Amino acid sequence: MSGGGSWEQRARDRHDEAVARLRASYSAIPAGQPVRLAKKTSNLFRPRQATGAPGLDVSGLDGVISVDRQARTADVAGMTTYEHLVDATLPYGLMPLVVPQLRTITLGGAVSGLGIESTSFRSGLPHESVIEMDVFTGAGEVVTTRPGDELFDAFPNSYGSLGYATRLRIELEPVRSHVALRHVRFDDASLLAKTIAMIVDSGEYAGERVDGLDGVAFEPGEHYLTLARWSDYPGGGAQASDYVGQQIYYRSIQQRETDLLTTYDYLWRWDTDWFWCSGAFGAQHPRLRKVWPRKYRRSDVYYRMVGWDHRFHIADRLDKRAGRPERERVIQDVEIPVEKLPEFLEWFDAEVGMRPVWLCPLRLREREWPTYPLTLDTTYVNVGFWGTVHVGPDRVDAPKNRAIEAKVHELGGHKSLYSEAFYDRETFDRLYDGEHLGAVKATYDPDNRLTSLYDKAVRRR
Numbered sequence: 323m324s325g326g327g328s329w330e331q332r333a334r335d336r337h338d339e340a341v342a343r344l345r346a347s348y349s350a351i352p353a354g355q356p357v358r359l360a361k362k363t364s365n366l367f368r369p370r371q372a373t374g375a376p377g378l379d380v381s382g383l384d385g386v387i388s389v390d391r392q393a394r395t396a397d398v399a400g401m402t403t404y405e406h407l408v409d410a411t412l413p414y415g416l417m418p419l420v421v422p423q424l425r426t427i428t429l430g431g432a433v434s435g436l437g438i439e440s441t442s443f444r445s446g447l448p449h450e451s452v453i454e455m456d457v458f459t460g461a462g463e464v465v466t467t468r469p470g471d472e473l474f475d476a477f478p479n480s481y482g483s484l485g486y487a488t489r490l491r492i493e494l495e496p497v498r499s500h501v502a503l504r505h506v507r508f509d510d511a512s513l514l515a516k517t518i519a520m521i522v523d524s525g526e527y528a529g530e531r532v533d534g535l536d537g538v539a540f541e542p543g544e545h546y547l548t549l550a551r552w553s554d555y556p557g558g559g560a561q562a563s564d565y566v567g568q569q570i571y572y573r574s575i576q577q578r579e580t581d582l583l584t585t586y587d588y589l590w591r592w593d594t595d596w597f598w599c600s601g602a603f604g605a606q607h608p609r610l611r612k613v614w615p616r617k618y619r620r621s622d623v624y625y626r627m628v629g630w631d632h633r634f635h636i637a638d639r640l641d642k643r644a645g646r647p648e649r650e651r652v653i654q655d656v657e658i659p660v661e662k663l664p665e666f667l668e669w670f671d672a673e674v675g676m677r678p679v680w681l682c683p684l685r686l687r688e689r690e691w692p693t694y695p696l697t698l699d700t701t702y703v704n705v706g707f708w709g710t711v712h713v714g715p716d717r718v719d720a721p722k723n724r725a726i727e728a729k730v731h732e733l734g735g736h737k738s739l740y741s742e743a744f745y746d747r748e749t750f751d752r753l754y755d756g757e758h759l760g761a762v763k764a765t766y767d768p769d770n771r772l773t774s775l776y777d778k779a780v781r782r783r
Contacts, residue, residue, distance in 0.1 A: 333386070333387045336382055337387055339382060340382025340399065341383070341458075341464060341488055343381065344380060347379035348378055348458070348462050351378075353771075356783065357377075357460070357771050357772055358377045358482075359401075380401045380486075382399075384399055384401045384402050384403070385399050386399070386406065386410035387399060387489065389411055394496075395453065395491055396410070396416075396492055396494055397490075399489060400455075400488045400489060400490060401428050402430075403425060403427065404421055404422055404426075404427050404429065404432070405590075412585065412586060415496055416494040417494060417585070418448070418492055418493075420432075420446070422437035423439055423592040423593060424596075425590060425622065426621065426622045429487075432449075433448050433490060434482060434484075435738070436448075436479055436739075440535055440536040440548070443521070443522045443684060445495075446684070449477070450687045451492050451687075452469075453492065454467070455487045456489040456490075457477065457484070457487055458485050458487075458488050459473075460767025460771040460772040461767060465766065472762055472765070473762060473765075473766055475692060476693055476755075479693040479739065479754065480693060480759065481775055481778050482772065483759070483773060484762060485766060485767070485772065497552055498553055498585065499555055499584065499585060500552075500553045500582055500583065501552060502550070503580060503588075504527075504530075504551075504579065505546050505548050505578065506527075506546065506547045506549065507544070507546050508545045509544070514547065514663070514664075515703075518537075519660050521549075522660075522685055522701045531551055532549050534548075534550030536683070537681035537682075538678050538679070538680060539667060539679045540677060541678075542668075546575050547681075562587065563582060563587075565595075567616070568611055568612070570595055572595065593620055594620065597680060600619070603627055605619065605624075637649065637710070647712040648712070649710035650716075650722050651710050651742070652674060652709060652710065653707075653742075654707060654708075654723070654737060655705070655737075655740070655741075656735055656737045656738070657696060657705075657730075657736045657737075658702060658703050658705055658735040659702055659733065659734050660683070660702065660703050666729065667679075670705075670707075673729075676707050679706060680704070680706035681706075682706070683702070684696075684703070685700070686699075692755040692759075693759055694736060695736070696736060702735070720742070723742060731753065739775070739779040743779045747780075750779070750780060751776070
């Protein structure tokens, strides 16, 4: 795959044909109609208005074009899922610098949105390892852009409002065959936060290198950090754990101090049970799990099941029958400065009361990005929580989500926009560099064919 050759040329030819189909589908969308991707999978949790309009044809934009082992780079089509990207790079002993938790997240989606994982404490966010990309803009043109260009720098967190990445060249890093894990419990959230800050600064814990770092807060007073170290197979009879079978990964964090996974299984450890959310569908019940096919233990299957619930209002019907209050959906990822993490967890327990929550430390690599303005040299912790809270008839006003937004920004944090947002326009523009983003959009989408970020994230268009 590296060094050219007929395979690479065929891949590039297929990519060129796919871009041509994309252009043609764009030209076929009448002026004034919304421009959206015609794709089968999504990891967004923002409901949006149905239009019935044709979408952009992205078929063929879903493959790895080339892997350069010597340069440690890959050229990748924008709609390539991380599952397929990892399948192409692992045989070379390489992986993307950040591999988001879910298999069907696309590279272009992670760059134009936000992705995060356990290597983010040292490698930042997925867009920070992009060397070059081609963007299909609202003007119907493919623009090649690089770090420092206006379009490139505004692209992260733009969610398609500036265009869609058709090709990205990304950095890769060496990885070994296995990952050794150590689960460390903390009863005190302040000590947890101090330990996170220490590991991020030093790259070590108790004298051992840390290659990956994330954690789970199960209950007040029960927090865990999982320290990952790339490792060759240790031998000596050690067996790698299997969490696609009967065992469930997140429960193992409470049950054992050390563990061993293949690198492949480590990268997708959270996908099998959609963190812990598969329990809502019965997939964690021992008897049902035995008959639930392994190939269907994955996040995109559960996502489709959530879609069925939204369509047929299954949970709402069951709640009404049982006399339970109406639910508010609380699905968010927020970045909190590490020193504020104890305060946020205490507030979250008191005001929202949802557990477990995921903890993933993050620090920008080298620079700041205007449309998601985290501060360089500041350690943040991504706090992820995904579920519902019984709130009664106030559900229509989204009281929990609005309170979360207010608290996050009171603490100097930021909120990802893959799910619902409720900001007024002035607040949104202040938090997400709306004025500058609008100016860049006017340059690359002069006829305003693409939906603005505010309309996508808040107005759900």
